[in-house]
Structures are given as structure tokens and as C-alpha cells.
Amino acid sequence: MIITHIGDGLLNLWILIPLWIGVFAYGAFCLVKIRRNMKDEQLPIASVLTAVVFAFQMLNFPIAAGTSGHFLGFVLLAILISPSAAFLMITAVLTIQAFIFLDGGVLALGANIFNMTMAVLPGYFLYWVIRKRMGKTTVDGKFQDKGLLIGAFVGSYMSLISASFICGIEIGLSTLFPPPMALTIPLMVGYHALIAIGEAMITTFVVAFFHKWAPEYIPDIREVPVWS
């Protein structure tokens, strides 16, 4: 059985309800941001990118010790469109996976959305800071985007670490799952430190591909605020 997300019955209800509230609050914020900032010409590419992320999430790549990992994609979508659009896209992917493909519980959907969007945001902020700091405007007015690929690699790597850390806390807190937090956090972060290498490589490769062949799809960092 392919379980790639948290199923029902793994987390207590008192853990799930705050996560659901957080998801709805941040979701409302994201909808406002999307309506304000997203351009109409971005809609088709955003839809196709969502399908690509869905396909990448189905694809498990092997890592050490008989474990395999799969792609998350939030940072990739956030780089190419915006973090608030990425929230909606990952939420749609997770909802489709839960209702059509039986992957992750319906009650636990709030926890999954929280882990894969809001818990991933530190990685995106890291990308934003790196790209903002490393980009330089030369004397003749050209903008050198040096931090794009480095930021994408480091940001997507750290995004998985923060997500697995928060997931470890949730599983550790849950009384339905016996092992304590001291065991779950190191294990989750340990395995995901390896998976994150694959995540970072895919993200960097796709961003590099867009940067080389379709640079108009990558928003200019000078015009992108942190909360966009």
C-alpha cells in the first residue's frame, strides 16, 4: 500500500482541529492574495504545473536503506507562481489524492495541508532571502540573478526538513501513536534529510530549465514581496 500522507486515526482530534483552523485562516489570506496579484495569463501554466506536481508526487525515487521518497513541490510552485497560489495548488492536489486515490485520510487532510504548505514556508522564506541578497544590479542597469538556483536548492532542502520536523512533533504528540516525540522527530528528520536531496535536485533542475528556456515564467525577485 502506498501511504504517502498521514492517514485517519494517526493523530488525535485535538491536534487536528487547530491545524484545520490554521489552514482555513491561511487559506483565506491566500485567496485574497491570489485575487489581488495573480495574472490571468498565469492560470494555464499554473494548472499544468499542478498536474506535474501531482505526477511527481506519485513517483517515488529510491534512497538509502530500502526507503524511498517522493516530491513535495511547494517551493517549486512558490518560485514559479507565488506562495499563496502554491498553497491552493498543493491543497487541490492533496484533496484529489485523499478523495480519489485514497491517499491520506479525509479528517487528517487538515494536518496534511498544514504540513505540506504552512510548515514548508520557512524554506520559501530562505529562498527569498538568498535570492534577494545575492541578486545584484550591475552598472549598466542589468539585474544579475545569481541567487536563483542556490536559493531554490537550499530553500527546497530546508522546506522538507521543517515539514518533517513539524510532522514529527504532531506524530509524537498524538496519543494514538505510541512512540514519544524524542523518537519520532529524529527519525522523521533523518529520513527526510535524505529525501530532501532529491526534492532539492528536482526543484533546482526544473527552475534551471525554466530559467534557461522560459525565463518569463519566473517572477522578478525585485517585484516579489515576502508575503505574496
Next chain:
Amino acid sequence: MIILAAFLWMPMLSGPDGLERVLFNLTGNEEYEPENNVNYNGAPLPDYGFPIGENTYIQSWLVGLIGGIITAVFMFILFKIVKLQKLSKPAVSIANEAETESNL
């Protein structure tokens, strides 16, 4: 879409993934079965496969394709709905202008 499909020809999985592996290590169960398990008979394509028949690479490729199309269409409609009111605003202003013109 063709590139996407070509990727899916690769073997679908080669072991338990991160979360599954952690659950396995800590409980010793291949599949962690919680006590209040819910019966999911309603899903159209449970577990990334068709409800009947064996799962082959072609089937998982097809499921991926179907899922991808569903996701893209769903997302496009969702974005359209989110931006719906913004799109209809200019029409309202044009109507107002026409009204004021006719009043003049």
C-alpha cells in the same frame, strides 16, 4: 504531457517512503493500522490503481494520466472561481458608464 507520461513509465515505487518507513520502524507493522479504521469503499481509484485487476506499469501510467488531467482541470476551474468577481468588475463599470451616458 508526453514528458510527464514518460516519467511515469519508470517503476512506481521501490520501498516504503519517509513517513511510512518511520511508522514501520516504530511499530514493527508493515502498515500501521489504527484502531478506529474507517472503511473506504467509495474511492474511484483507490491506492493509485483500478479497483479490479492487477496493477501493472501501464495501469499506473494510465492512473497517473487520469489523475494529472483531473488535477489540471480542477485547478483551472478553481483559479477561475477565485478570480471570478475580479473578471466581472469591468463589465459592471461599462454598464454603469452606458447607464450614465443614456441618462445624459
